Structures are given as structure tokens and as C-alpha cells.
Amino acid sequence: MSDRAALLKGIRVWLGLFVVCLVLSGATAFALVHELRWVEDGLRALSVSEWLPGLVRWISRVREGLDTVDADYPFVLYGTDWLAFAHLVIAVAFYGPYRDPVRNIWVVEFGMIACAGIIPLALVCGPVRGIPFWWSLIDMSFGAFGVVPLYVVRRKIKRLEALDGAAAARPVPAV
Numbered sequence: 001m002s003d004r005a006a007l008l009k010g011i012r013v014w015l016g017l018f019v020v021c022l023v024l025s026g027a028t029a030f031a032l033v034h035e036l037r038w039v040e041d042g043l044r045a046l047s048v049s050e051w052l053p054g055l056v057r058w059i060s061r062v063r064e065g066l067d068t069v070d071a072d073y074p075f076v077l078y079g080t081d082w083l084a085f086a087h088l089v090i091a092v093a094f095y096g097p098y099r100d101p102v103r104n105i106w107v108v109e110f111g112m113i114a115c116a117g118i119i120p121l122a123l124v125c126g127p128v129r130g131i132p133f134w135w136s137l138i139d140m141s142f143g144a145f146g147v148v149p150l151y152v153v154r155r156k157i158k159r160l161e162a163l164d165g166a167a168a169a170r171p172v173p174a175v
Contacts, residue, residue: 004167007160011101011153018111018149019091025142026087029080033070036063058132090114101157102164108157112150118143 001009028035040056040063043049049056069076094111096104119140126136 004160004163007156007163008101011156011160012098014149014153014156015094015098018146018153019094021146022087022091022094026084026091029084029087032077032080033063033066036066039063054132054134058135097153097157101153102161105154105157105161108150108154112147112154115143115147115150118146 036059040059043056043059066077090111093107097107101108122131122136122139125131126133126139131139
């Protein structure tokens, strides 16, 4: 396998991983009410409250809030539908660098900026919305972990760009 083919394969594998995670995190926003019930039931069945009572209390509080919103103000949950949709749309944008990484490196860099933006958002909006700090840390981890595959992809794209540039600069042998 050539260096170019190996780089391209690595780029596509890392992008595929990132897109799958983005789609999964978006898809989970569609069914929040049901998912929180399942999580709460699972935590209780596993007796997690013995080790992490704060987590179980928080999940119960969030579930109660979502149940109330779902029963009395279901239109508010439309916002989480748009959140899910945004994840799916952003995932589609990564088809550009999958097809032509060098030309579409800006999508990867945009993703890296978005990952960095998660941290100030969680630090500012978390306290404003009454989110426990430890939960904001979980939210911030999405940005911290999400940037890793994008950083790897960006480095590989830069190597691919250099490789392509070196190949284009080589003189064509006379026949």
C-alpha cells in the first residue's frame, strides 16, 4: 500500500469513527424522556445510589423535569429534536473531507473549533442553568475527546497535502 493510500485510509477510518459518535450522540437527543427512564431504572437496579448518590439524584431530577415538560409542555422538547438534527447535519458535512481531505480540511478545523467551544459553553451556561459542575465536566469531555480524532485527521491531511505537493513538484522524466 502506498503512503498516500495508507494516509487516506487512516483519515477515513478516523473520520468514520468521529461521524459514528456524532450521529449516536445526536440520535440519543430524540428519545430523551424514554432514555432517562431507562437510565434511572438501570442505576437503581445496579444499586448505584450506594456509591454515587449524587448521580442518581441528578438523573432522577432531570427525568422528573423531562417528564413534566413532556406531559405539560411537549413543544419544549422540539428544541432537543433540533439539537439531534444539528448533530446529523454536522455529521454529513464530514463527507467532504472523507471524499477530498486536502480540499476540505476546513471542515475538520471547524469541528476542532466546535469541540473547543464546548468548554466555555459548559462553564458559562452550566451554572446559569443549575447544572452541577461535575456534570459540566462530563459535557466538556465531549469536546476534549472529540477533538482527538479530528486532531489526528488534521495531521494526516497535512501529511497527505505535503506528499501530494512533493509528487506534483517532481519533474516528469523525458521519454
